[in-house]
Amino acid sequence: MTLQLLNTLRDQNPIVFNIANFVTVQDVANGLNALGASPIMSAEVQEAESMVQIAGAVCINMGTLTTQQVNQMAVVGKLANQYHKPVVLDPVAVGAVPYRKQVALDLLDKFSVDVIRGNAGEIAALADIDWQAKGIDAGAGQGDVVEIAKRCAQQFNCCVILSGPTDVITDGKRVAKVANGTPLFQLHVGSGDLLSSIVAAFAAVSPTAIYDAAQVACVVLAGAGELVASQMTAARPATFAIDLIDRLSLVSVQEIQAIAKLN
Ligand SMILES: Nc1ncnc2c1ncn2[C@@H]1O[C@H](COP(=O)(O)OP(=O)(O)O)[C@@H](O)[C@H]1O
Ligand SMILES: Cc1ncsc1CCOP(=O)(O)O
Numbered sequence: 532m533t534l535q536l537l538n539t540l541r542d543q544n545p546i547v548f549n550i551a552n553f554v555t556v557q558d559v560a561n562g563l564n565a566l567g568a569s570p571i572m573s574a575e576v577q578e579a580e581s582m583v584q585i586a587g588a589v590c591i592n593m594g595t596l597t598t599q600q601v602n603q604m605a606v607v608g609k610l611a612n613q614y615h616k617p618v619v620l621d622p623v624a625v626g627a628v629p630y631r632k633q634v635a636l637d638l639l640d641k642f643s644v645d646v647i648r649g650n651a652g653e654i655a656a657l658a659d660i661d662w663q664a665k666g667i668d669a670g671a672g673q674g675d676v677v678e679i680a681k682r683c684a685q686q687f688n689c690c691v692i693l694s695g696p697t698d699v700i701t702d703g704k705r706v707a708k709v710a711n712g713t714p715l716f717q718l719h720v721g722s723g724d725l726l727s728s729i730v731a732a733f734a735a736v737s738p739t740a741i742y743d744a745a746q747v748a749c750v751v752l753a754g755a756g757e758l759v760a761s762q763m764t765a766a767r768p769a770t771f772a773i774d775l776i777d778r779l780s781l782v783s784v785q786e787i788q789a790i791a792k793l794n
């Protein structure tokens with residue numbers, strides 16, 4: 532795993548095609564842009580093939596799905612496989628809403644994804660493990676998050692990021708953990724969505740080493756947030772969100788390297 536991938540991303544400025552949710556779409560676009568990627572959002576199935584062709588990677592976020600959008604997700608996912616573009620799936624709230632879990636399972640049956648990025652409640656639901664998920668949040672489950680993430684990765688033959696106070700990254704065999712971050716991430720809606728899209732951005736510039744790309748994405752976002760929090764004297768969620776975007780644009784490989792808690 533090399534953090535130099537951050538400089539590669541900034542040099543290449545990859546297009547990341549997002550099927551976004553309507554809650555956090557602007558945060559995700561600005562976060563990707565600040566980092567050095569080139570976001571594009573689309574909700575129109577008629578332009579799916581062009582979108583996939585111009586993109587370096589695709590991020591499919593289930594946050595505010597509609598029947599029409601689920602159809603678009605299936606078309607886009609299949610096209611991404613056909614054009615060999617990495618796909619990241621963010622299964623928002625599948626641990627809390629059975630319909631969403633069924634949609635996610637149907638999508639995972641129709642096309643292959645490179646990364647599933649979710650919180651513990653979402654990854655446990657996909658791995659069929661009991662967990663008390665709460666809405667969009669991880670909730671209060673008990674269990675071994677490494678085993679849950681590994682089981683999900685093996686089941687869907689992909690890389691899994693189970694995010695939280697410590698991010699667990701696994702390809703089903705290897706496991707890495709990122710212990711950077713700040714509880715302020717939980718006070719800002721959209722932190723997870725941004726992580727998923729940042730994973731897609733790094734996958735775009737490292738398509739043959741997705742497991743490495745996933746680790747770099749986790750350490751860059753969590754590290755940038757940690758740097759912002761270290762300069763705040765009180766918890767200010769709105770200021771955090773703005774400062775995070777600034778920090779994503781300014782942060783260097785050396786700054787992340789100096790604080791990285793990756794093993
Ligand atoms: N308590 C925490 N301490 C440190 N970092 C956190 C904490 N909770 C979440 N994060 C970070 O927030 C980001 C979003 O993760 P998470 O909150 O799990 O996603 P979601 O918003 O989808 O529930 C990740 O980068 C994760 O490392
Ligand atoms: C509040 C809300 N409702 C549907 S999607 C969404 C945002 C989820 O964002 P995140 O999972 O990144 O916290």
Ligand SMILES: [Mg+2]
Binds near residue numbers: 623624650667723724
């Ligand atoms: Mg989420």
